[in-house]
Amino acid sequence: MRVVIFQQRRGGVIIMSESHARQGPETRIRIxxxxxxxxxxxxxxxxxxxxxxxxxxxxxxxxxYHFGSKDALIQExxxxRLSAMNKERLAALDALTEAAGGEPLKPSRIVEAFFGTSLEMAADTEHGGYTFMRLLGRTYTEPNSFVRQFLAEEYSECVERFLAELYRSLPGVPREEILWRFHFMMGATSYAIAGTDALQLFAGQFDDRDPARLMPRLMSFLLGGLRAALPDFSEQALEHRNAA
Amino acid sequence: MRVVIFQQRRGGVIIMSESHARQGPETRIRIxxxxxxxxxxxxxxxxxxxxxxxxxxxxxxxxxYHFGSKDALIQExxxxRLSAMNKERLAALDALTEAAGGEPLKPSRIVEAFFGTSLEMAADTEHGGYTFMRLLGRTYTEPNSFVRQFLAEEYSECVERFLAELYRSLPGVPREEILWRFHFMMGATSYAIAGTDALQLFAGQFDDRDPARLMPRLMSFLLGGLRAALPDFSEQALEHRNAA
DNA sequence: GTATGATTCAAACGAACGTTTGAACGATAT
DNA sequence: ATATCGTTCAAACGTTCGTTTGAATCATAC
Structure with missing residues (x-):
């Protein structure tokens, strides 16, 4: 009767390195x-x-044997990837705040620190970063997956800190609007990374998929949306919709 | 040996109406x-x-019995829904071009005609429009699904016409940029509709989910992004990324 | 009433699913 | 050499999957 403790994953690194790979690279990584x-x-x-x-x-x-179940594999x-990515984001934000010395940051810097990290990871096709970012994009839209809970926990601290900096950076803008626009920015970025096929399909003549150009392209769009004029909630908007 | 022709679906409407519902509403619709x-x-x-x-x-x-297979059900x-939605979009665009009398349309009108239709359908929680739009949002991000091919065919004509009007509407902007920004707009809209959970999770104090306010909110963002300053592809951008 | 043809129903089909098992393996420690 | 222990392996477990089958059920047409 063999008993395997799966919580060994962290300490397991030591065990793994002493261990011997029977067939090439570590089985865990390959899986x-x-x-x-x-x-x-x-x-x-x-x-x-x-x-x-x-x-x-x-x-x-x-x-x-190595992960316990399919669900546990999904989590792993x-x-x-997520842990490292959000650490990188927070490090970039720390560098910015330190350089600013207490002053509010420029919105463009905040947006670049958060979404630029996504793009950089997605640009890495050699170590699976691209694959993972596309997987992440499609997982956002799966409502009932148990991974959602996991994603939320992994993201919450990072998103909270970036939102706080955005609030400081845009003192005249209601926080609710900033929150929504952050949401919209996530959607645009997710499509920029994951949805290239979709774009390609209804636009055959579509060539320029150079990832080096995607960064300035997306940043222009995101900042334009973030700094757009505030929405008009008056009854004029309703009339407008009825007219259309 | 019973033979069922599934291509009867269209003419089948007539057959169905003559037919008798043994248990309440039509089985097809319920399914x-x-x-x-x-x-x-x-x-x-x-x-x-x-x-x-x-x-x-x-x-x-x-x-x-009614659809032939699970895949055929998915297609149906x-x-x-898709056919009706894109017809509505094209009708809205026709109304705009007719009213403009040959003049280029305002970008805001074009964007409202396309993405406003999405939001209106998503606002309909009574007849399943909301459910369908969320389903549509998550299907965009499934790369290998056979539905993707189907979506592309269903969308191509509509997207082509809207893109053509956007090109006319923004003569100074390179078409490639407009195409990308259309893509970004689709992502933001998709998240606006489908990803409410995601936003709620890392922002607990999040209240204002009034769909009537979503429309002006999203439009402000989309138009801000569409009309943003063009990206800078010079080497400055590269230096900038290295610095960050 | 009887024949017709579309629809519903309970039951079963083989295939694929996630998981478990116990033996075989291979390097290290004694 | 022998015992130990993490790992790999082929085989099988019971369950659920999409689909098929043939009889039963219904309103209509004759």
Whole structure:
């Protein structure tokens, strides 16, 4: 009767390094990489254990041995990337606030620190960053997935700090509007990363997908939206809608 | 040996009206409504035939009898809504161009005609419009789904016409930039509709979800992004990224 | 009333699913 | 050499999947 403690994951790094790879790279990593790619392409339910293990060239039982279950594997796929990404974001924000010396930051700097990190990660096609960012984009829109709860916890601290800086940076703008616009910015960024196919389909002559140009393109759009004139909630808007 | 021709769907309306509803509303409609809701909540793969038929209170075999297969059901879920929505969009655009009498339209009008239609449909919680728009939002981000091909075909004509009007409306802006910004606008709108949970999670104090206010909110953001200053592709941008 | 043809129904089909099992393996420690 | 322990392996577990089947059920046409 073998008992495996899955909470060993963190300390397990030490064990792993002493251990021996029977067939090439570490099995855990191979599984995570394969799962990440397949989850991005086919979703969680559309990806079977057999697809993952055969793609990673490991035995079918390896996932349950190393991670415990399919759900636990999903969580680990997100954990290993999200934590680092949000740490990078917070570090960029810390650098900005320190350089500003107590003064409110420029909105453009805040937006660049947050969404620029997304784009940089998405530009990394060599180490799976691109794959992961597309997976992240499609996971946002899955309402009932248990991953949602996980994402919220992982994001909350980071988003709270960036929102606080945005509030300071735009003192004349109601916080509710900033919150909404932050939401819109996330949507635009998510599509910029994940939805290239969608754009390509109804626009055949579409060539310039140079990731180096995506950054200034997206930033122009985001900042234009963030600094746009405030919405008009008067009855004029209602008349306007009825007329249309 | 019973033979069922599934291509009867269109002419089938006549047959259906002569027919008799053995148990309340038409079985087809009940299935489509239940499937739409379940697909939105759990995705295509996460929704089983048994979930659909038990939710619609019909026999398990009813889906295969009326639609032929699960995939065909998925297509029909989209077809019955998408066609009407894009027709409405094109009608709105026709009304605008006619009123303008050959002159280029104002960008704000074009954006309102396209994305306003999305919001209006999403505001309809009584007839399933809201459910469908959320389903649509999550389907955009599923790369390998066969529905993607279907969506592209259904959208292409409509998007082409709106893009053409945007080009005419913004003669000084490179078409590639307009295309990208249209893409960004689709992302922001999709999140505005589908991603309310995401926003709520990391912003607990979030109250104002009044759909009547969403329209001017989103329009301000979209137009601000569309009319933003053009991106700077000079080497300055690269230096800037290295500095950050 | 009887034949017709569309629809519903309970039951079953083979295939694929996530997971478990116990033996085999291989490097390290004694 | 032998015992130990983490890992891999082939095989099987019970469950659920989408789909099919053939009989039962209904309103209509004759």
């Amino acid at each position: 995570l990489d394969a799962a990440e790619k397949l989850f991005m392409e086919h979703g969680f339910d559309g990806t079977s254990m057999r697809m993952i293990t055969s793609s990673a060239k490991v035995n079918l039982a390896a996932v349950n 796929v997100f954990r290993r | 489509l409504d239940a499937a739409e809701k379940l697909f939105m909540e759990h995705g295509f793969d996460g929704t089983s035939m048994r979930m659909i038929t038990s939710s619609a209170k019909v026999n398990l075999a009813a889906v295969n 879920v989209f077809r019955r």
